[in-house]
Amino acid sequence: xxxxxxxxxxxxxxxxxxxxxxxxxxxxxxxxxxxxxxxxxxxxxxxxxxxxxxxxxxxxxxxxxxxxxxxxxxxxxxxxxxxxxxxxxxxxxxxxxxxxxxxxxxxxxxxxxxxxxxxxxxxxxxxxxxxxxxxxxxxxxxxxxxxxxxxxxxxxxxxxxxxxxxxxxxxxxxxxxxxxxxxxxxxxxxxxxxxxxxxxxxxxxxxxxxxxxxxxxxxxxxxxxxxxxxxxxxxxxxxxxxxxxxxxxxxxxxxxxxxxxxxxxxxxxxxxxxxxxxxx
Amino acid sequence: xxxxxxxxxxxxxxxxxxxxxxxxxxxxxxxxxxxxxxxxxxxxxxxxxxxxxxxxxxxxxxxxxxxxxxxxxxxxxxxxxxxxxxxxxxxxxxxxxxxxxxxxxxxxxxxxxxxxxxxxxxxxxxxxxxxxxxxxxxxxxxxxxxxxxxxxxxxxxxxxxxxxxxxxxxxxxxxxxxxxxxxxxxxxxxxxxxxxxxxxxxxxxxxxxxxxxxxxxxxxxxxxxxxxxxxxxxxxxxxxxxxxxxxxxxxxxxxxxxxxxxxxxxxxxxxxxxxxxxxxxxxxxxxxxxxxxxxxxxxxxxxxxxxxxxxxxxxxxxxxxxxxxxxxxxxxxxxxxxxxxxxxxxxxxxxxxxxxxxxxxxxxxxxxxxxxxxxxxxxxxxxxxxxxxxxxxxxxxxxxxxxxxxxxxxxxxxxxxxxxxxxxxxxxxxxxxxxxxxxxxxxxxxxxxxxxxxxxxxxxxxxxxxxxxxxxxxxxxxxxxxxxxxxxxxxxxxxxxxxxxxxxxxxxxxxxxxxxxxxxxxxxxxxxxxxxxxxxxxxxxxxxxxxxxxxxx
Numbered sequence: 001x002x003x004x005x006x007x008x009x010x011x012x013x014x015x016x017x018x019x020x021x022x023x024x025x026x027x028x029x030x031x032x033x034x035x036x037x038x039x040x041x042x043x044x045x046x047x048x049x050x051x052x053x054x055x056x057x058x059x060x061x062x063x064x065x066x067x068x069x070x071x072x073x074x075x076x077x078x079x080x081x082x083x084x085x086x087x088x089x090x091x092x093x094x095x096x097x098x099x100x101x102x103x104x105x106x107x108x109x110x111x112x113x114x115x116x117x118x119x120x121x122x123x124x125x126x127x128x129x130x131x132x133x134x135x136x137x138x139x140x141x142x143x144x145x146x147x148x149x150x151x152x153x154x155x156x157x158x159x160x161x162x163x164x165x166x167x168x169x170x171x172x173x174x175x176x177x178x179x180x181x182x183x184x185x186x187x188x189x190x191x192x193x194x195x196x197x198x199x200x201x202x203x204x205x206x207x208x209x210x211x212x213x214x215x216x217x218x219x220x221x222x223x224x225x226x227x228x229x230x231x232x233x234x235x236x237x238x239x240x241x242x243x244x245x246x247x248x249x250x251x252x253x254x255x256x257x258x259x260x261x262x263x264x265x266x267x268x269x270x271x272x273x274x275x276x277x278x279x280x
Numbered sequence: 281x282x283x284x285x286x287x288x289x290x291x292x293x294x295x296x297x298x299x300x301x302x303x304x305x306x307x308x309x310x311x312x313x314x315x316x317x318x319x320x321x322x323x324x325x326x327x328x329x330x331x332x333x334x335x336x337x338x339x340x341x342x343x344x345x346x347x348x349x350x351x352x353x354x355x356x357x358x359x360x361x362x363x364x365x366x367x368x369x370x371x372x373x374x375x376x377x378x379x380x381x382x383x384x385x386x387x388x389x390x391x392x393x394x395x396x397x398x399x400x401x402x403x404x405x406x407x408x409x410x411x412x413x414x415x416x417x418x419x420x421x422x423x424x425x426x427x428x429x430x431x432x433x434x435x436x437x438x439x440x441x442x443x444x445x446x447x448x449x450x451x452x453x454x455x456x457x458x459x460x461x462x463x464x465x466x467x468x469x470x471x472x473x474x475x476x477x478x479x480x481x482x483x484x485x486x487x488x489x490x491x492x493x494x495x496x497x498x499x500x501x502x503x504x505x506x507x508x509x510x511x512x513x514x515x516x517x518x519x520x521x522x523x524x525x526x527x528x529x530x531x532x533x534x535x536x537x538x539x540x541x542x543x544x545x546x547x548x549x550x551x552x553x554x555x556x557x558x559x560x561x562x563x564x565x566x567x568x569x570x571x572x573x574x575x576x577x578x579x580x581x582x583x584x585x586x587x588x589x590x591x592x593x594x595x596x597x598x599x600x601x602x603x604x605x606x607x608x609x610x611x612x613x614x615x616x617x618x619x620x621x622x623x624x625x626x627x628x629x630x631x632x633x634x635x636x637x638x639x640x641x642x643x644x645x646x647x648x649x650x651x652x653x654x655x656x657x658x659x660x661x662x663x664x665x666x667x668x669x670x671x672x673x674x675x676x677x678x679x680x681x682x683x684x685x686x687x688x689x690x691x692x693x694x695x696x697x698x699x700x701x702x703x704x705x706x707x708x709x710x711x712x713x714x715x716x717x718x719x720x721x722x723x724x725x726x727x728x729x730x731x732x733x734x735x736x737x738x739x740x741x742x743x744x745x746x747x748x749x750x751x752x753x754x755x756x757x758x759x760x761x762x763x764x765x766x767x768x769x770x771x772x773x774x775x776x777x778x779x780x781x782x783x784x785x786x787x788x789x790x791x792x793x794x795x796x797x798x799x800x801x802x803x804x805x806x807x808x809x810x811x812x813x814x815x816x817x818x819x820x821x822x823x824x825x826x827x828x829x830x831x832x833x
C-alpha cells in the first residue's frame with residue numbers, strides 16, 4: 001500500500017494563501033447565511049433599551065446599536081439576506097444576459113441589431129440610476145433589490161455573452177454540427193451555449209460580491225428592506241446617524257461587507273485564472 | 281479632537297452616500313470678514329449666511345411645513361404670535377371682529393411693496409385669500425383650515441381688508457400667523473403655478489434669487505424691506521446681503537457642516553449630538569404645537585376596528601422609555617394622540633391614560649379571543665396572526681430616530697404577541713397618495729403642526745363621500761366628536777372653548793384612536809459667532825433676517 005503510493009507521481013495543487021483566506025471568509029459567510037444561530041451570540045432582534053450604543057467589549061465584540069441589539073449578531077443575521085440578494089441578483093442578471101446576448105449574437109441584422117442597441121442603451125445607464133428607477137416604480141424590498149440590481153447588471157453580462165456567441169458561432173465544431181444536420185435549437189443548446197457561458201460563470205462569481213455591495217448601497221439610501229431586518233445595507237443606513245458617537249455601529253458592519261466582497265472577488269479571480277488556464 | 285473625528289466621519293458618510301453636492305465649501309467673497317461682510321457697530325453685516333436645512337420640497341410654496349419654512353423667508357403674514365400665544369401685528373397693524381364673529385377687519389401697514397414692485401394693499405390680500413382658498417393658488421393646508429369657513433374677501437379701501445366667514449372661527453388669528461397664509465404678489469401668482477413655484481414673490485426680508493435643485497436656494501436681501509413683524513429684533517432690511525439655504529437631508533452631514541464651518545446655522549440637530557451641541561453651539565428648541573407625532577389607528581379594518589384591540593395596542597407599548605432612548609432625552613414624550621402638549625387648548629388630563637401596562641394589554645387581547653400563540657410567539661385566532669401594519673413616511677416626515685423608536689416599539693409589542701410590521705413609505709409614494717386609502721395600513725405615523733387645538737377639526741372631521749377629509753387618517757367618522765370640536769372653534773368665550781376642546785380630547789383618548797409618541801420639535805444650532813437667529817412661534821419657522829455675526833474678522 002505504502003509502496004504503491006510512493007511509486008505514483010506526486011500531484012500537488014498549490015492554492016495561494018490569499019485564496020485560502022478568501023475561501024475561509026466565504027465559508028464563514030455561507031455558514032452565517034444558512035445557520036446564523038451557529039455564529040450569532042445573541043438574538044439579533046432583541047431590544048434592550050438599557051444597553052444602547054455600548055462600545056465593543058468581550059460580551060459584545062461589535063458593540064450594541066441604538067436599540068441595544070448586539071451588532072455582531074445583527075451582522076450574522078443579515079448575511080442570509082445579503083447572500084440571497086447577491087446570488088439572486090447575479091442569477092437574474094445572468095438569465096437576462098443569456099437571453100439578450102444570444103438574441104444579439106444570433107438574431108440576424110434586424111433582431112440582433114435591435115437587441116444590441118438595447119444592450120448598449122441600458123449599458124449607458126449607471127447601475128445605481130437604473131436600480132433607483134426600478135425601485136421607484138416597484139417599491140423597496142428584497143425582491144425589488146434582487147430584480148433592480150440584477151437588471152442593472154444584466155447589460156454588462158449580456159455584452160460578454162454576445163461576444164462569446166459571435167465567436168463560437170463561427171467555430172469549426174459549430175459549422176460541423178450545422179453541416180451534419182443538427183437543428184438550430186440543438187446546435188444552440190449543445191454546442192454554442194456551453195462554450196459561450198464559461199466566461200459568464202466567472203463574471204458571475206465576481207459579480208456576487210459586487211451585487212452585495214450595490215444592494216447594500218441601495219439599502220443605505222433607505223431603498224432596501226424594511227426594519228428591523230439586519231440586511232447589511234440597512235445596518236449601514238441605521239448606523240450612519242450615530243457614526244460620530246458610536247463608530248462601531250457603522251464601521252464594523254461596513255468592514256464585514258468589504259471583507260466578504262473582497263473574498264468573493266478573490267475567489268472569482270482564482271476561478272478566472274483556473275478557467276483561463278484550462279481554456280488556454 | 282472630537283470635532284476632527286466628527287468631521288472625518290461626516291466626510292466618510294458624505295463620500296459613501298454620494299451627496300457631495302450638498303457639502304460644497306461655502307462661497308466666500310473678498311471682504312473684511314470670513315463671512316464676506318463688514319463690521320458695523322460691533323456686528324458683522326452685509327455678509328453671507330449659510331443655513332443647513334433638511335428637506336427639499338418639490339416647490340418653494342405649498343401646504344407642507346417644510347415649504348413653509350422657506351415661505352417664511354420671503355413672505356410676510358397679516359399677524360404673528362408670541363411664545364405665550366398672544367397675537368401681534370405684522371402686515372396688519374390692528375384688527376377687529378364683528379359682533380356675530382363672522383367678519384374680521386384688518387388694517388394694513390401702508391407703503392408696503394412686493395419685491396416685484398407692486399403694491400401690497402388690501403386688494404392684494406383679498407386676491408391671496410381667494411386664490412389660496414378657492415382659486416388657482418390653492419394651498420392644501422390653508423384649505424384644510426379655512427375652506428369650510430371661508431365666505432369671501434373684500435378690500436374696503438387700500439389699507440382695510442375684510443375677511444368674511446360662513447360661521448365663527450375663533451382660532452383664526454393664530455392660524456393666519458402660519459406661513460401658509462403669507463401674502464404673495466398677485467402679479468407673480470398670475471404667472472401660473474410652475475413659475476410661482478420656482479420664483480415666488482412676496483414682500484419679505486429675502487428674495488428668491490436662484491433655486492439650485494438638489495443643493496440650495498440662494499436668497500438675496502430685500503433692500504427695501506420695511507414690514508418686519510413686531511416681534512422681530514430689528515426693523516428694516518436683513519442684516520446679511522445674502523443667505524444660502526442648503527438642503528442637507530442626512531443628519532450627520534448636516535451637523536458635520538456646522539462643525540466644519542460650512543454652515544453657520546443648522547436645522548434639526550441630530551438628537552444623538554444634542555448634548556454636544558448644547559456645549560459647543562447656541563441651540564434653540566421649539567416644541568411644535570398641533571398634533572404630536574403619533575400612531576393613528578385605522579378604525580375601519582381589523583385589528584383596530586375593535587376598540588379593545590386599540591386599547592390593548594396602546595397598553596402594549598412603553599412609549600416613554602422608547603422615546604427617551606431613541607431621542608436621547610432631547611425630545612419630549614407626548615402620550616396624547618390628540619394634541620401636542622404645547623398646543624393652546626391642550627388638556628393634560630389624558631396624557632397618562634395609556635401608560636405601559638402589559639398585563640392589561642394581555643388581558644384585553646385574551647378577552648378579544650387572541651389567546652393562542654404560534655411558534656414565533658405571536659398571538660393567533662382562527663388561524664390568523666395578530667398583525668398590525670405600521671406605515672411611516674421614511675425620509676420625509678419621520679427622522680432616523682423615529683425609525684429606531686418604531687423598531688423598539690415593535691419589539692415591545694412582540695412581547696405581548698403583536699406582529700407589528702413596519703412599512704417604510706418612500707417620499708414619492710407617500711406624497712402620491714399611495715397610503716391614503718382605508719386598506720393601505722393599520723396605523724400611520726405622522727403629525728400636524730398647528731398653533732391651535734382647533735386643528736382637531738382638520739384631523740377628526742368626518743371623512744364623508746360628499747365632504748371628504750383626507751386628514752382624517754383614522755378614517756373614524758363621529759358626528760359627536762366633530763360637533764365637539766366645531767363648538768370649540770366657534771365659541772367666543774375662552775372657557776367654553778376649552779370645555780369643548782377638552783371634551784374632544786377625552787373622546788379621542790377614551791376611544792384610543794391615536795397613540796401619541798413625541799412632540800414634533802424644531803431645533804436650531806448656530807455657530808458661536810452667529811447671533812440673532814430665532815424661531816417664530818406658530819409652528820417653528822426659522823427666522824434668519826435678524827442674524828448677524830460677531831466674529832470672523
